[in-house]
Amino acid sequence: MSAPVQSSIATRNLNLWYGSFQALINVTVDIKDGLITALIGPSGCGKTTLLRCFNRVNERYGYVTTTGEIKILGKNIYDPDVSLIELRKSVGMVFQRPNPLPISVYENVVFGLRIHSERSQLKRSLLDEAVETSLREVGLWEDLKDRLDTKATGLQLEQQQKLCIARLLPLKPRVILMDEPCSALDVEGTRAIEELMFGLKGRYTILIVTHNMAQARRASDECIFMLLGEMVEHARTEKLFLNPADPRTAEYIEGRYG
């Protein structure tokens, strides 16, 4: 066997308040490197809040207070010497509604490269290569290679969402956060995104928030069940669904509430 699986995200006693409402309570979790981890739980349990902590999007709102520790790749991201710009470069995010920028497909993919590189380093050949690699990786290259200059907002929703994932890849992120990436998509689109996640697994740590328990079951390696701001259970997906340790998890999976 290879070396024990390492964790790429680790939180210790993470608490978060929106004003006086505590949305995360003592969350301590280790998310393993290169796996797909699903965050499940009923609405309002803090799944999305937890996800958004990992690239420090929450703190843009003035009334949010956070305590505790979040280590990504072994570095506490709340340390003063952490650069938000570099953090968000390594921790990418995919949103619920596909949000391609209203520019061409090509420019969408190289957008990150452009803002993170010196202009002199951006050779045309380098950009072309990045576009082809990224689009191949998300399975859009064959469909779009002849119309890279069309507007990204005119694509089908499924293609838009894939493009949003492709947009992260040229920056070589280590972690990809997905906030219900399939809720705006139909069956085909959902399946395509799930297959894409399997393709990306191993090279990226993927964390996906989902309301869809069936999706969590078929598309994740590990599962975290959250309830009312607390992390209830974290286990291999098969174990969590077949043999949950906590009665609250069992009841949620049976569909008794939520």
Add this chain to the structure above:
Amino acid sequence: MTPPDANVFSETPLVRRKRREEALAKWIFCAMSALMILPLVLIIGYLFERAWPSLSLGFLLEVPTRGMRAGGVWPAFVGTIYLVFLSLAVSAPIGILAAVYLNEYARDNWLNRLINLAVINLAGVPSIVHALFGLGAFVYAARFGYSIISASLTLAIMTLPVIIASTREALASVPRSFREACWNVGATRWQTIRSVVLPNAISGILTGVILQVSRAAGETAPIMFTGAVFFKAVQKGDLFPYSLHDQCMALSMHLYTLSTQVPDVQESIPFATAVVLLGSVLLVNAAAIALRVYLRSRKKW
């Protein structure tokens, strides 16, 4: 655990440069916004400084004497109030009701688009053209003569498109979900408008209307062609010196004639007239802001 990597997420020289650019950009934008204050302060300061010798309550209440070279601005002040209120009394109801129709009832068809186009273009017509139209339509064709009523109607035509536009904006800002909630209990469109849409849009509508006060009070061309005169004999402190078919004096017109037509006017008198004009407009705007703050505070979403 991965061994802590000292360099992960730390600043690169490129990041440092981007942060410097960011700080510079922010500073420039902030400076430009701060610059907005400057002209206002300068204008008001300059006006007050030049007007100071003539400013007193008497200046507001007195009538002009010695061929405008002494006395106050009472007839012009009252005339402006007449013109503003009459014109808004005409344009506000028409404008608001038209905007309600356009926003709540009208479908997106060619007629609606034509009306939209007309509203936008009407708003862009220069005031001197409105003046000519008022002269032809109200003074001659409708036989109102040179009178307050002609001048007010001309001002009303001028303010109408802006009132329609601002009202539509206020109506459009009422969330669609409120309307859907009403429709889903079987309310008609009119019931929805009366009970939900208008109460929630009223602050925006009123603000739009009141802001037109300053335009109606400040325009000179439309009233000069249709009903404002150089001088009208009025008793001091008379609140109702004009009838609808009289001509009247107005502050903007008064300022114009004082500074261009009357020789040897004491310098502070035109400036004091400007202060009265500016002061009354700012007062009305302040009232509009207070009203909006009050009505906003009652909004609960």
